Amino acid sequence: MKVNKIVVLQLMMSMVLMLGTASCSKKSSSTHASRATGWDVDSQNGTAARNAGKKQQAGPGLVFVEGGTFTMGKVQDDVMHDWNNTPTQQHVQSFYMDETEVTNGMYLEYLEWLKKVFPPTEENYKNIYEGASPDTLVWRNRLGYNETMTNNYLRHPSYANYPVVGVNWIQAVEFSKWRTDRVNEAVLEKNGYLKKGAKTNDVNAENAFNTEGYLMSPSTSRGASDEIVLKKNPSGKRTKAGEEEKNVYAQRSSGIILPEYRLPTEAEWEYAAAADVGQREYNIYKGQKKYPWSGDYTRSNKRKNRGDQLANFKQGNGDYGGIAGWSDDGADITNAVKSYAPNDFGLYDMAGNVAEWVADVYRPIIDNEANDFNYYRGNQYAKNKIGKDGKVEIVTTATIKYDTLSNGKVIARNLPGEIAQVPVDEQETYLRQNFSTSDNINYRDGDKQSSRYFDFGDSESGSKADQAMYNSPKHNVTTDSLGKMIRKYDNSSKRTTLIDDKVRVYKGGSWRDRAYWLDPAQRRYFPQDMATDYIGFRCAMSRVGSKSEKRKSPRN
Numbered sequence: 001m002k003v004n005k006i007v008v009l010q011l012m013m014s015m016v017l018m019l020g021t022a023s024c025s026k027k028s029s030s031t032h033a034s035r036a037t038g039w040d041v042d043s044q045n046g047t048a049a050r051n052a053g054k055k056q057q058a059g060p061g062l063v064f065v066e067g068g069t070f071t072m073g074k075v076q077d078d079v080m081h082d083w084n085n086t087p088t089q090q091h092v093q094s095f096y097m098d099e100t101e102v103t104n105g106m107y108l109e110y111l112e113w114l115k116k117v118f119p120p121t122e123e124n125y126k127n128i129y130e131g132a133s134p135d136t137l138v139w140r141n142r143l144g145y146n147e148t149m150t151n152n153y154l155r156h157p158s159y160a161n162y163p164v165v166g167v168n169w170i171q172a173v174e175f176s177k178w179r180t181d182r183v184n185e186a187v188l189e190k191n192g193y194l195k196k197g198a199k200t201n202d203v204n205a206e207n208a209f210n211t212e213g214y215l216m217s218p219s220t221s222r223g224a225s226d227e228i229v230l231k232k233n234p235s236g237k238r239t240k241a242g243e244e245e246k247n248v249y250a251q252r253s254s255g256i257i258l259p260e261y262r263l264p265t266e267a268e269w270e271y272a273a274a275a276d277v278g279q280r281e282y283n284i285y286k287g288q289k290k291y292p293w294s295g296d297y298t299r300s301n302k303r304k305n306r307g308d309q310l311a312n313f314k315q316g317n318g319d320y321g322g323i324a325g326w327s328d329d330g331a332d333i334t335n336a337v338k339s340y341a342p343n344d345f346g347l348y349d350m351a352g353n354v355a356e357w358v359a360d361v362y363r364p365i366i367d368n369e370a371n372d373f374n375y376y377r378g379n380q381y382a383k384n385k386i387g388k389d390g391k392v393e394i395v396t397t398a399t400i401k402y403d404t405l406s407n408g409k410v411i412a413r414n415l416p417g418e419i420a421q422v423p424v425d426e427q428e429t430y431l432r433q434n435f436s437t438s439d440n441i442n443y444r445d446g447d448k449q450s451s452r453y454f455d456f457g458d459s460e461s462g463s464k465a466d467q468a469m470y471n472s473p474k475h476n477v478t479t480d481s482l483g484k485m486i487r488k489y490d491n492s493s494k495r496t497t498l499i500d501d502k503v504r505v506y507k508g509g510s511w512r513d514r515a516y517w518l519d520p521a522q523r524r525y526f527p528q529d530m531a532t533d534y535i536g537f538r539c540a541m542s543r544v545g546s547k548s549e550k551r552k553s554p555r556n
Contacts, residue, residue, distance in 0.1 A: 054255035062096035088368035098538035100337035101163035131411035134166035163536040169528035210417035218249035263359040264540035273520035278344030292343040311352030351518040354536035362525035385420035405529035472500040510534035
């Protein structure tokens with residue numbers, strides 16, 4: 001009888017295992033069957049179908065900012081009477097933003113990499129490192145002794161976690177590009193698509209990794225050699241026991257390559273700084289905030305730190321930090337990041353410490369009649385350059401391009417491994433309704449049609465119609481036959497404005513500013529090729545996929 005019970009139990013266990021195997025087999029089959037064709041995508045090259053629903057991972061240092069609708073522009077006092085931030089209703093998509101401003105330590109990583117890969121001792125690369133280096137002389141003042149910051153602020157370890165300054169807008173953009181490539185290079189190595197250690201051991205000017213270059217031609221990209229054996233089987237294809245895959249490359253459809261790091265748009269920055277999400281009650285905002293924190297005052301009302309300043313800014317004439325022994329905000333110049341409480345999105349120093357570059361070209365008016373979704377002025381559409389051989393042209397050590405800025409600083413326009421770019425032409429713009437030219441900076445504000453002299457009924461343009469809407473100074477830098485730089489300062493008394501296509505918006509108050517400028521809606525502008533001791537930056541990244549990270553549910 002005991003034996004029969006054992007046999008019955010064995011039969012039951014066998015049936016359970018058989019049912020479980022069948023169930024798993026059926027589940028596996030349905031999981032990998034295409035919804036379009038019914039084909040088994042594992043046995044085909046169905047990367048997109050296989051990775052459907054894969055969510056974007058946040059890049060290093062980034063915080064998720066859920067997009068939404070907000071009032072962009074000043075809604076309270078405007079004592080300066082600028083009239084350049086009239087309230088408009090805008091909507092921004094979800095995105096990611098740096099938790100803190102880019103620090104000296106982060107920027108030094110960039111400089112050290114450039115120095116290693118493009119040695120400044122070599123003639124062809126001497127301007128790459130120098131062009132990326134911050135201007136440490138921004139600390140000097142005719143009637144102030146600031147040589148300590150001039151000599152130490154960038155490189156001394158005591159300032160490693162302080163926001164980097166002396167960086168112009170162009171340098172901030174180039175840092176963002178470099179960061180994109182280094183992050184994706186690490187992601188690909190971690191997932192087995194690039195040879196381990198290649199990003200540090202094998203890198204040089206001839207084979208520096210570039211994200212777009214890898215996606216365009218992975219077999220020739222740095223680190224993607226025939227020697228790579230994918231033991232982790234990242235492609236998801238079925239392989240026989242003991243079989244290894246060779247020469248399998250990541251694509252956008254793999255879902256692991258991150259979008260580019262970039263400067264945030266003005267709308268994104270202001271939305272993230274205001275953090276109105278903390279003022280939300282059901283589907284109504286309880287009130288517009290004056291600062292990135294709740295309330296109309298710069299001091300904390302919480303019991304634990306009541307009376308403490310909530311940002312690093314100038315209290316008044318001669319008061320940058322307070323009385324010794326009892327400091328108002330704990331700093332006189334900049335302060336270490338995360339020294340003050342974050343806003344409701346978890347972002348630090350969105351007011352005070354340093355003001356920050358954003359991507360937009362400055363214009364006095366935000367044109368919400370033309371667009372109220374992801375507003376941004378500065379689009380310059382480009383495409384990959386095709387060489388004479390019909391292939392995409394990759395920048396090499398011999399084809400690096402350098403730009404001489406209006407102040408004489410020389411900066412590399414592109415680096416080896418990047419894809420050469422050219423403006424889009426009629427092939428992309430013909431019969432399109434959404435854009436008709438490559439350069440859209442002056443659209444509806446700066447182009448001929450927006451000038452008061454333009455006559456829409458006149459078939460021939462007169463001399464006045466050709467006048468620039470913004471008559472700004474035109475400084476010129478040239479090089480003579482001996483290679484000597486000649487700087488020509490525009491002394492014309494007929495200039496009427498400082499606004500042109502090369503001035504960029506910067507947002508947020510700084511350690512030099514009064515509380516008035518801490519309002520996220522305040523906006524100012526500065527030439528993109530110049531730097532100061534009070535403007536830094538942080539990076540952003542677009543969100544792909546769903547608007548929210550978590551599924552919403554009714555509160556009650």
